[in-house]
Amino acid sequence: MLSLQGSLFDAVDAPAAVWRPLDTARRTPLSAGAWVDHLPGWLAGGPEGADGLFERLSTDVPWRAERRQMYDREVDVPRLLAFYGEDAQLPHALLVEARSALSTHYRPELGEGFRTAGLCLYRDGSDSVAWHGDRIGRGRSADTMVAILSLGETRRLMLRPEPGVPGSTRAFALGHGDLVVMGGSSQRTWQHAVPKSSTPCGPRISVQFRPRGVL
Template sequence: MTVDFQTSLFDAAACEVSPERRHLSAGAWVDVARDWLPDADDVLATLVREVPWRAERRAMYDRVVDVPRLVFTYMIGEELPHPTLTAARERLDERYAEELGEPFRTAGCCYYRDGRDSVAWHGDTIGRGSTHDTMVAIVSVGDPRRLHLRPRDPQRRDEAFAVEMGHGDLVVMGGSCQRTWEHAVPKVAAAGPRISVQFRPLNVF
């Protein structure tokens, strides 16, 4: 696989950036930090080259369809493909230790090859996220894509909003976000490659 992506001008100056929190309804919140990940260009190139990407198929209604993105998950104890991601997980553990009460343990990777790749509305509610407050921390590298969020309650849909995730940005969804809100990355007319890395605690999917 090859990547056609314009090099970031910010990698050399990347530093510790404090996330800004947006409080949502029903006890949910979202933290956003721009240019949070150092070496984002090298992380992107390494992920494209080194991750053993796989295409999945999924049952939908009365047929089986291709999942519109490539995926791979690094489970507990597995080495991450770039040392910057290992350091990023340590930074997340340090920052959110008191609030989360446990470390981030897995790293799910999604490769959006172009604007046709996407993820439908969902919450990470398989496992403890269905009943307990938790966190999912997303690091994005590559072309910007918009992460859309909306309340699960149809009567509160006017609260919906979107966060553009740029090269090296961090978004953390916390509190009740996984069970009271949904998120999606819809298709767009045109986009370059983008990879998201989702750090999750134990038994949150």
């Protein structure tokens, strides 16, 4: 079982799960119509919040390892994965709350709600995800959003523009309970990655909420 060191404050006085208001997220405009919203500590810690959610997901989710073709050979995907489609029951009530809150807040801008949830488990600093955009489906040709709830160890989310798109590389440190939303044209005009960590670090779970037809 993976373990997470909660804060001493949470251990002494563990509050019920608290979501910070989504309208307090800070938006960073990128270029070519792309933007990123960042809300540190969207979900509070404690056993009824981010700490408890991390522990439950680490043990209850049917994590799977995958292999992918890389040039002329098959390689292990450097993280564990799980996916919950539109009709699947999410593995924790807090994820239902999160998806509902995101849908309510972003629907006026997105034009629809979030429908699916993809989960990644980064077991340690050697797990990562390479540069890419979520372009399978509608993200290839239309503006969309991907909302990510980060749990566990702080890791860097890096963004860089596609060749020919103005802009420079950006970095967001995603900590325990943080939210980041990539919106506008970001999936087709920018790439994102979670690089390997050069220093030892503990596990992290990323929960990615997406609209229908965006992968």
